[in-house]
Amino acid sequence: MNKPHVVILGGNFAGLGSAQKIREYADDSVDITVIDRKNYLLYIPNIPAEVFENKDPAEHLTLDLYPVLKHDDINFIQGDVTGIDVDNHTVAYVPSERPGSATQSLRYDYLVIAVGARLAFDKIEGFAEYGDTVSDFYYGNRLRKKLHDGSYKGGPIVVGSAKFHQGNGADGLEPYPGGSIPRAMAACEGPPVEVALTVANWLQEHGKGDASNVTITTPGKMIAEDAGEKVVGQLLDAASSMGFNYLNNTGDIVRLTADSIEFENGQKVEAELKILFPDWVAHDFLKGLPISDDQGFIITDLLMRNPKYPEIFAAGDCAAVTVPKLGAIGHQECEIIGRQIALDRGLLTVEAANQALQPVVFCIGDMGGGKGFYIRSNAWFGGDTQILKMGRIPYLLKMQYKTLFMTTKGKTPPWGNEVAEFLAEKF
Ligand SMILES: Cc1cc2nc3c(=O)[nH]c(=O)nc-3n(C[C@H](O)[C@H](O)[C@H](O)COP(=O)(O)OP(=O)(O)OC[C@H]3O[C@@H](n4cnc5c(N)ncnc54)[C@H](O)[C@@H]3O)c2cc1C
Secondary structure, eight states: OOOOEEEEEOOSHHHHHHHHHHHHHHGGGSEEEEEESSSEEEOGGGHHHHHHTTOOHHHHSEEEHHHHHHTTTOEEEEEEEEEEETTTTEEEEEEOSSTTOOOEEEEOSEEEEOOOOEEOGGGSBTHHHHOBOOSSHHHHHHHHHHHHSSOSOSOOEEEEEOOOOOOSTTTTOOSSTTOOOOOOSSSOOHHHHHHHHHHHHHHHHTTSOOGGGEEEEOSSSSTTGGGOHHHHHHHHHHHHHHTOEEEOOOOSEEEEETTEEEETTSOEEEOSEEEEEOOEEOOGGGTTOTTBOTTSOBOOOTTSBOSSOTTEEEOGGGBTTOOSOOHHHHHHHHHHHHHHHHHHTTSSOHHHHOOOOOOOEEEEEEEETTEEEEEEEOGGGTOOOEEEEEEHHHHHHHHHHHHHHHHTTTOOOHHHHHHHHHHHHHO
């Protein structure tokens, strides 16, 4: 008898993680296929650290998907997914190794959507000419060259985010008693905090200034609000004692010029470098589907299933419930999906499988100079934990976590997080 076919769209953190968790819990009771337009995992969180240390991130931050998946008997297709037919249980894709391939169709019994989001730099006027970022190798290396080849002259720097247009797909969910998935003004503000701290350290180390040259901006009431008010208060106190400038309630980014950035609230700030994070936008092929919310993010319950099509799951940045857009929350979702499919296969009990998502903002960022920050918080969603630590241990944990991820080929053991929690919080 044919085994049920699980098709997973996307092979980065949430796609690879879902594939591995489904294989772990559902064992060989299912066939699994992963489709991604590229054939490697891009280890995004360490790009900023590489850029400021003048290392080429492309040399250190990839994991080849094909052998990693083959090891667990998981098929891989390098293809660009162009459509989903939720009623006929098929996905359309174009093989992407070479241009010109014909569209193919693939049938699924279960579908896991893990295609992340479009980082919409193209919505920011002037970004192509005057913007910088650290979200991939191309942009990371472009900024690295500006910093290290002398083209950056030491002028003011702005680090901030465009406004996030969150959909309505997670409205009404209650991850903690009395809690919710609130609406966020920015998609992911750990990276701007990390970049602001690191760039200030870089300025000092290179004799080009200090934190007073850097303005941190946020479209919302406060930066990184998802980390909880207490944590943000501590972060802002630390930032202001270092001399950073801070602008909140800017609204969206309207325009960049060679020496300035303009915001929706009318403010215009002088800036030689504009290191920015854009709106996280759903992919076009997800918009308007009966499984998508009003912005194109995939609607799920807290067991990561679409309520109308329970054979469809979503994980990571493309899921409506993933707010903020953090890999660490996607990681929690992969575990849930693995257990749900095992439940359907009769391999786990309802009690073992039905452990609903309780999102935790778990973020370890670089601060430059061998120091880092560590945040573990669920207060924004209605939980009661808010922890911030700064110092050498978080930096070591960030670097060690990458090594652990790469050496275990994405299968970081559960003790990885527990050790991180213990070291960061008890020392
Ligand atoms: C600079 C920076 C630093 C960050 N640091 C952290 C951090 O320290 N901790 C943390 O938890 N999070 C961090 N994040 C957020 C984290 O990177 C994302 O939350 C995470 O990458 C989401 O994983 P994902 O698999 O859902 O999506 P992605 O990583 O975006 O992967 C989506 C995958 O789908 C594929 N894909 C997309 N469309 C298609 C298509 N049509 N057909 C085929 N394949 C497709 C892509 O090729 C890609 O491989 C950071 C983000 C940035 C930008």
